[in-house]
Amino acid sequence: MGELQAAMDYVARAVEQQLATLLPGPDGPESRLLEAMCYATLGGGKRFRPFLLVASADLFDVPEAQSLRVAAAVEMVHTYSLVHDDLPCMDDDAMRRGKPSTHVAFDQATAILAGDALLTLAFEVVAANATHVDAEVRAELVRGLAVAAGPRGMVAGQAIDLAAEGQPFDLGAITRLQQLKTGALIGYCCDAGAIMGHADPHRRHALKAYAHDLGLAFQITDDLLDAEGTPAETGKTTGKDAAAGKATFVALLGPEQARAQAQMLAEQAGRHLEVFGAKARLLQDVAGFVISRRS
Numbered sequence: 001m002g003e004l005q006a007a008m009d010y011v012a013r014a015v016e017q018q019l020a021t022l023l024p025g026p027d028g029p030e031s032r033l034l035e036a037m038c039y040a041t042l043g044g045g046k047r048f049r050p051f052l053l054v055a056s057a058d059l060f061d062v063p064e065a066q067s068l069r070v071a072a073a074v075e076m077v078h079t080y081s082l083v084h085d086d087l088p089c090m091d092d093d094a095m096r097r098g099k100p101s102t103h104v105a106f107d108q109a110t111a112i113l114a115g116d117a118l119l120t121l122a123f124e125v126v127a128a129n130a131t132h133v134d135a136e137v138r139a140e141l142v143r144g145l146a147v148a149a150g151p152r153g154m155v156a157g158q159a160i161d162l163a164a165e166g167q168p169f170d171l172g173a174i175t176r177l178q179q180l181k182t183g184a185l186i187g188y189c190c191d192a193g194a195i196m197g198h199a200d201p202h203r204r205h206a207l208k209a210y211a212h213d214l215g216l217a218f219q220i221t222d223d224l225l226d227a228e229g230t231p232a233e234t235g236k237t238t239g240k241d242a243a244a245g246k247a248t249f250v251a252l253l254g255p256e257q258a259r260a261q262a263q264m265l266a267e268q269a270g271r272h273l274e275v276f277g278a279k280a281r282l283l284q285d286v287a288g289f290v291i292s293r294r295s
């Protein structure tokens with residue numbers, strides 16, 4: 001197994017453990033909610049965002065006990081977005097991470113509440129003293145997560161996406177939509193490492209530039225997987241973008257140009273990290289993983 005795969009597997013296992021510790025146990029009259037939170041969050045997903053967060057924090061020698069808490073919180077926010085996105089009133093998808101979506105396995109009201117609870121629990125986790133000794137750092141982590149996930153980030157991207165169905169969209173508009181919907185949270189993962197590590201502005205900016213290009217490469221690959229992948233590979237329904245007439249990178253550029261663009265962005269992403277020397281090798285390698293992934 002390659003070094004990158006071993007490192008990704010290690011973070012995936014560690015964040016799974018962290019999530020299992022942080023998620024409340026299913027007892028009391030609210031047990032169905034707590035079961036749905038665990039169902040959605042545990043035992044699935046690539047854990048790509050936690051990996052990015054822990055690897056970025058490693059650049060500044062941040063203790064893993066701290067970075068894994070923020071990584072678990074980001075995974076909670078990401079999982080909430082998937083649970084809500086799958087609802088019939090949004091993307092209406094019955095399959096996620098290779099199993100029935102949360103509203104199918106439970107019911108819509110429980111899925112909405114599980115998403116709400118994951119989002120709010122994430123902020124409780126980041127704000128806790130155990131996340132960082134410095135209260136200013138904790139406040140900056142909380143603020144950054146709110147910006148990335150909220151109406152200036154992921155939720156805005158989702159709103160634009162819903163409004164855009166069947167509308168003409170150019171490359172600039174698609175790029176902005178995707179930066180908000182997917183890129184903002186990916187950007188936060190890298191920035192959180194820099195915040196926890198008290199990075200100087202030069203290094204913090206280098207990570208930001210890396211995350212920008214990586215996020216776009218990730219999204220273009222997601223579009224390609226929707227167009228060319230299978231449900232067995234991806235663990236979710238494919239072919240949905242074309243069926244819904246969505247303006248995606250693939251629809252606008254065609255698959256070949258989209259692939260070339262993702263490749264260019266992944267290479268460019270790696271170059272932004274040259275300032276970190278050999279310490280950034282895993283993050284540079286993950287850019288290659290992002291464009292070659294099959295799920």
Ligand code: GRG
Nearest residue numbers: 045046047048081084085097154155158182222
């Ligand atoms: C409901 C507020 C709200 C937002 C939803 C993230 C999102 C916005 C929608 C999910 C649909 C989608 C295809 C988004 C674009 C790319 C993306 C985020 C894919 C899923 O992320 P992965 O591939 O999934 O990291 P896993 O399951 O591996 O964690």
